[in-house]
Amino acid sequence: MANKEMYTLGSQSSVIRELFSYGQEQAAKVGKENVFDFSIGNPTVPAPACIRESIAEIMATRESAAIHGYTAASGDTAVRQGLAQYMNDTYDAHVKADNFYMTCGAAASLTITLKAIVEAPEDEVLVIAPFFPEYTVFIENAGAHAVILPPDTEHFQISLENLEKAITPHTRAIIVNSPNNPAGTVYSADTYTKMADILTKKSAEIGHAIYLISDEPYREIIYDGLPILYVPKFYANTIVCYSYSKSLSLPGERIGYILVPDSVSDKDVYPAVCGAGRAMGFVCAPHLFQDVVLKCLGQTSDMNIYDENRKLLYNGLEEMGYDCVYPQGAFYLFVKSPEPDANAFSEKAKALNLLIVPADSFGCPGYVRISYCVEADMIKRSFPAFKKLIEQYT
Amino acid sequence: MANKEMYTLGSQSSVIRELFSYGQEQAAKVGKENVFDFSIGNPTVPAPACIRESIAEIMATRESAAIHGYTAASGDTAVRQGLAQYMNDTYDAHVKADNFYMTCGAAASLTITLKAIVEAPEDEVLVIAPFFPEYTVFIENAGAHAVILPPDTEHFQISLENLEKAITPHTRAIIVNSPNNPAGTVYSADTYTKMADILTKKSAEIGHAIYLISDEPYREIIYDGLPILYVPKFYANTIVCYSYSKSLSLPGERIGYILVPDSVSDKDVYPAVCGAGRAMGFVCAPHLFQDVVLKCLGQTSDMNIYDENRKLLYNGLEEMGYDCVYPQGAFYLFVKSPEPDANAFSEKAKALNLLIVPADSFGCPGYVRISYCVEADMIKRSFPAFKKLIEQYT
Numbered sequence: 001m002a003n004k005e006m007y008t009l010g011s012q013s014s015v016i017r018e019l020f021s022y023g024q025e026q027a028a029k030v031g032k033e034n035v036f037d038f039s040i041g042n043p044t045v046p047a048p049a050c051i052r053e054s055i056a057e058i059m060a061t062r063e064s065a066a067i068h069g070y071t072a073a074s075g076d077t078a079v080r081q082g083l084a085q086y087m088n089d090t091y092d093a094h095v096k097a098d099n100f101y102m103t104c105g106a107a108a109s110l111t112i113t114l115k116a117i118v119e120a121p122e123d124e125v126l127v128i129a130p131f132f133p134e135y136t137v138f139i140e141n142a143g144a145h146a147v148i149l150p151p152d153t154e155h156f157q158i159s160l161e162n163l164e165k166a167i168t169p170h171t172r173a174i175i176v177n178s179p180n181n182p183a184g185t186v187y188s189a190d191t192y193t194k195m196a197d198i199l200t201k202k203s204a205e206i207g208h209a210i211y212l213i214s215d216e217p218y219r220e221i222i223y224d225g226l227p228i229l230y231v232p233k234f235y236a237n238t239i240v241c242y243s244y245s246k247s248l249s250l251p252g253e254r255i256g257y258i259l260v261p262d263s264v265s266d267k268d269v270y271p272a273v274c275g276a277g278r279a280m281g282f283v284c285a286p287h288l289f290q291d292v293v294l295k296c297l298g299q300t301s302d303m304n305i306y307d308e309n310r311k312l313l314y315n316g317l318e319e320m321g322y323d324c325v326y327p328q329g330a331f332y333l334f335v336k337s338p339e340p341d342a343n344a345f346s347e348k349a350k351a352l353n354l355l356i357v358p359a360d361s362f363g364c365p366g367y368v369r370i371s372y373c374v375e376a377d378m379i380k381r382s383f384p385a386f387k388k389l390i391e392q393y394t
Numbered sequence: 395m396a397n398k399e400m401y402t403l404g405s406q407s408s409v410i411r412e413l414f415s416y417g418q419e420q421a422a423k424v425g426k427e428n429v430f431d432f433s434i435g436n437p438t439v440p441a442p443a444c445i446r447e448s449i450a451e452i453m454a455t456r457e458s459a460a461i462h463g464y465t466a467a468s469g470d471t472a473v474r475q476g477l478a479q480y481m482n483d484t485y486d487a488h489v490k491a492d493n494f495y496m497t498c499g500a501a502a503s504l505t506i507t508l509k510a511i512v513e514a515p516e517d518e519v520l521v522i523a524p525f526f527p528e529y530t531v532f533i534e535n536a537g538a539h540a541v542i543l544p545p546d547t548e549h550f551q552i553s554l555e556n557l558e559k560a561i562t563p564h565t566r567a568i569i570v571n572s573p574n575n576p577a578g579t580v581y582s583a584d585t586y587t588k589m590a591d592i593l594t595k596k597s598a599e600i601g602h603a604i605y606l607i608s609d610e611p612y613r614e615i616i617y618d619g620l621p622i623l624y625v626p627k628f629y630a631n632t633i634v635c636y637s638y639s640k641s642l643s644l645p646g647e648r649i650g651y652i653l654v655p656d657s658v659s660d661k662d663v664y665p666a667v668c669g670a671g672r673a674m675g676f677v678c679a680p681h682l683f684q685d686v687v688l689k690c691l692g693q694t695s696d697m698n699i700y701d702e703n704r705k706l707l708y709n710g711l712e713e714m715g716y717d718c719v720y721p722q723g724a725f726y727l728f729v730k731s732p733e734p735d736a737n738a739f740s741e742k743a744k745a746l747n748l749l750i751v752p753a754d755s756f757g758c759p760g761y762v763r764i765s766y767c768v769e770a771d772m773i774k775r776s777f778p779a780f781k782k783l784i785e786q787y788t
Binding site: 001002004005006009052104105109110111112115116134137211251253254265273275276277279282285286289 | 397404506532660663669670672676677682
């Protein structure tokens with residue numbers, strides 16, 4: 001007398017959450033300083049000062065109903081206007097308030113977008129391995145099938161050949177995530193250009209638009225001076241899903257947005273986004289934090305801390321002989337398992353109190369994800385254990 | 395290339411929202427003081443002082459990650475423990491932290507609960523007219539059919555005879571909303587006892603549990619010293635959906651919970667709730683406001699203001715000759731239209747700048763809903779218009 005699929009989803013814990021829980025238990029036994037938890041992507045860099053300041057200012061200067069009342073379902077108009085202005089100034093985006101729908105974070109941005117565009121049970125949504133495991137859950141919730149493109153383990157860009165082959169008359173959308181969780185890679189302008197050519201050609205062939213869903217929670221976490229690309233410039237039928245969880249270190253506050261630019265060919269998409277939000281019970285995005293992100297537009301947490309962690313970890317592990325994917329964005333290091341079974345490797349790491357996530361559930365067996373949104377000191381202290389681990393393979 | 399049902403849901407504005415928008419336009423033309431907007435249920439009484447104090451205290455004493463980081467998907471453990479303690483102290487509820495799943499408000503509580511318990515496309519969920527119009531949207535989103543019980547326009551309690559007749563082998567749940575939006579009625583212990591008898595008998599007959607979904611956003615907005623009833627005491631298979639939107643005047647912050655007590659016979663329901671939240675992309679309820687409601691347990695906005703509005707409006711309209719349902723809870727006055735077509739009546743009211751909602755979309759034609767979560771002064775100033783309106787029928 002409960003829905004079996006929902007029961008299964010709710011009772012199975014993810015590998016990440018299991019490792020995280022194990023880490024907390026283990027810390028109680030052997031001491032927090034002896035457990036090296038690289039399992040979870042919970043930002044450790046504090047939110048920028050403007051978050052505290054904005055909350056204080058709003059609380060001090062506005063009346064209760066203006067702070068905590070309902071906003072329009074799509075979000076407060078002033079917030080969406082400010083956001084449009086910011087996107088125009090920063091990316092020359094040519095958007096306006098009515099292109100934005102404020103959401104309760106990245107997951108909501110995706111579930112709402114998918115529900116808005118999926119029409120029939122045979123619809124397919126492409127995801128590119130390695131990918132955030134919840135993608136397949138969200139695609140199934142929208143009533144479509146997830147089709148997984150195998151990883152390009154040479155460059156961790158998009159295998160355009162595989163992409164072209166994977167498109168069928170049922171293809172409705174592709175989810176692209178750059179900077180990428182878990183691989184830390186960033187897609188280049190060249191990749192987007194070529195991908196857009198394929199999507200345009202294939203849309204014409206199959207007789208309907210293929211949407212590019214650009215999932216960008218790590219947009220501003222990008223290194224080596226790489227440019228942030230505005231994806232709708234490369235491909236008109238792009239829907240942008242954004243969240244402030246990572247850029248402003250606010251993951252628990254659930255605040256983000258969906259951007260449906262005017263370049264999207266079907267004018268029904270934006271109203272369908274509104275309808276999907278309504279159907280799933282997202283009345284409006286949390287009001288106080290809508291106003292807070294408006295006041296903090298363009299700001300981010302201190303990205304230098306992640307950059308320093310990145311260099312420390314990448315250089316340290318490379319020196320020991322690990323085969324790492326060079327991270328250009330996000331806060332994950334993707335490492336090839338020295339044995340084919342990444343689960344076995346992760347277990348050996350666990351025995352040394354090193355908690356790293358096998359990437360099988362990310363669609364990329366044989367790799368592990370090491371999250372470096374941690375204290376730099378923990379990275380340094382973990383090196384002897386990483387050294388012991390690799391020595392088991394030499 | 396957008397989902398047609400979602401497009402329809404997103405592009406059709408509700409009667410309430412349309413009236414509300416009309417009111418704002420009209421106010422710009424004839425002056426805010428000449429428009430009497432009784433259309434919307436947006437709390438006007440300020441949040442209690444503890445909300446501002448709790449936010450200030452949390453911001454001043456905790457680190458960023460402890461304020462804004464992810465909580466467990468089901469909600470922070472300390473919050474759920476505090477909530478369990480409060481429910482045990484107040485209602486002798488015998489619940490614990492793990493019976494609670496924190497949500498983004500009442501709508502999310504309902505969509506998640508429905509998705510957790512609906513199994514097959516032929517499943518039916520009963521709603522009792524008059525009812526909050528989004529119920530049917532949420533039931534359809536879960537993949538079930540809404541079966542509407544006609545209103546008992548004599549007492550606006552539950553017609554038990556109709557309830558018994560409406561139950562079929564496909565009945566999965568009934569949604570009960572007391573204090574009621576839009577009728578302002580409160581179900582008595584006697585009503586719950588008799589309803590429980592029917593549900594127990596019918597569950598046995600059809601061979602599976604019928605869940606009672608108790609939607610309680612107005613729980614504490616109750617008048618004349620009527621007791622607040624803890625519904626699972628009357629019927630074991632009760633799932634409670636709650637929101638702090640109305641009791642703490644926080645509708646924009648999206649914070650509430652689902653309570654699945656141990657008396658619910660199927661132990662898969664709680665994990666299914668967790669799975670349904672996950673599938674729809676509710677990662678966790680907004681963190682700061684989880685902690686804020688913990689600090690404000692047992693507090694409410696000033697309910698006396700609503701009570702005074704209630705008396706003022708009820709007595710005023712009764713005196714003029716309106717036929718009103720006596721309101722025992724919530725902040726709505728339900729009034730019989732003096733002509734059979736409540737839409738025509740509402741249009742005549744609109745011509746006098748009186749904005750009142752015809753109840754057709756609430757499943758109760760021939761009635762209007764007058765929301766009195768407004769300034770008392772506006773109620774007083776509206777009386778000449780209400781008088782002119784009724785005079786058109788005498």
